[in-house]
Amino acid sequence: MEYTLPDQFNEIQPLAEEWAFADEAARNHKRRASSMAEIQGFYDAMRPQMDSAMTYLNGFKLADTPEEAKTVLYLALMFMEVSTAVEMYQEVDVPESFPAERYNILSPSADHFMTAG
Amino acid sequence: MNAPQQAYTLKHPELGTGPISTEPNISPEYFEREREQLFKKCWLNVAHLQEVPKPGDYVVWDLAVLNASVIIVHGQDGQIRAFHNACTHRGNKVAEGRGNSKGFACGFHGWTFNTEGNLAFVPDEGQFFDLDKQCLGLKAINCDVWHGAIFINMMDQPRETLAEWMSDYDDTLGQFPFQEMELMGCWSADVGVSWKVFVDAFQESYHVGFVHARSVPDGFVTQDNPYCHVPGFRLFDYHRATTCPANPKHSLWPSEAVAMKQGAMSLTAGGLTEEGYPGTNPQKIEDFGFDINVIFPNFFQDVSNGWFFSYNFWPTAHNRTLWQVKLFTLKPKTPADLVSAELTKVVLRDAIREDLNTMESTQQGLDSRAVDTVLFSDQELACRHQYAVVENFMNRD
């Protein structure tokens, strides 16, 4: 898979290879497999880009989302995935919670919304 | 809002104020009674229309509490039906999981049924004696749809129609714009807890300041309302509803600010919108969070401004429950809408893992018989109501 972002997102291009996932289950797995420092690094790099990312992503109808915009989308979704780790818990995973391995994530993939007719 | 003390329970003298026996949550015999007298006689939500949107779409549920495997299928003729997942040849299951199909071919000897349940093809048919294919369709189960929610009823003649069964909600939940929402998130877990203890955990807000102290610290609990008091209860014959308040002065986290700018209603920001959604907040409280609508016995539809979520609790034993939650938000139009909805998803998903954390330890405490009763405060009236109406339902007729 190609992870080339549009030029305006050059600064977060280095994140794309490691942090871009269409599926919530994959994003949650990546979060739980990362250290808090890695998560914080990703969050800090993404946060200043989120407003322009949202403006950019608003420029497409879901069904017409180009490939390069999909990577921006996956990274923005990952920002939301780690937001509770950074903003609420200051821990990688939810403390004092039901085990993640027993909690099944069955949500539709982001790709589902971009292909569904 | 901060509720006056002991304001609600005394209005329902039939419910009493005393301790409640733990027996219904720890007794296999009680569960067997529930299986026969409650679950096999009640309208039960099994799926949402959005899970089977097109002709040929189907989903299969093995429902241990009904001793049945059930196929819910969107027929080629547009109708939603439910069938026993049992071949009329020799009983084998004809479908599993979910998907889209023109029909169901049994893997054992190839008998094939169409999406309307009719037996369409029998291999080597000439070898059978007096085969009347007309009468050998899949066995139908009563099935009906209420505002997008698909229900089944295992009785041959349900005592009331689904519309009658749901009529307590006609002027609230029935007004909610379900058709504007889309399924965005779905999570499930197999939890070692009684289905009723599980339901209780989601129908009171006494726990919010404790269980969710870290996840939504100022989202629901305020200085004025430190115990997240609810503004009252709507107790029906079997269903019940209440409203969870939120903190209108809640300061937005950075991710939440991004999501809300895009139009998503954050989980904690119900009251921050100027006009409420139809069908929500019947008491028009200013610190509105979301309505908790319990559809007896094992289904929730909790609604707020721009989103709703549902819970299904499927017992597999007196102390074990298969649970599923589905989150619906406003239909996304652009990729940015997906990002906005993702925040609501992640906050809900993570907060619910906090709720689930108390379930197995509570059940272990009850199973140990260290306590033989539990106590419900005025703010836990919905829980008290549950034990009374389960018993009432099983004794009706």
Ligand code: FES
């Ligand atoms: S049991 Fe289904 S074809 Fe024989």
Ligand SMILES: [Fe+2]
């Ligand atoms: Fe909770």
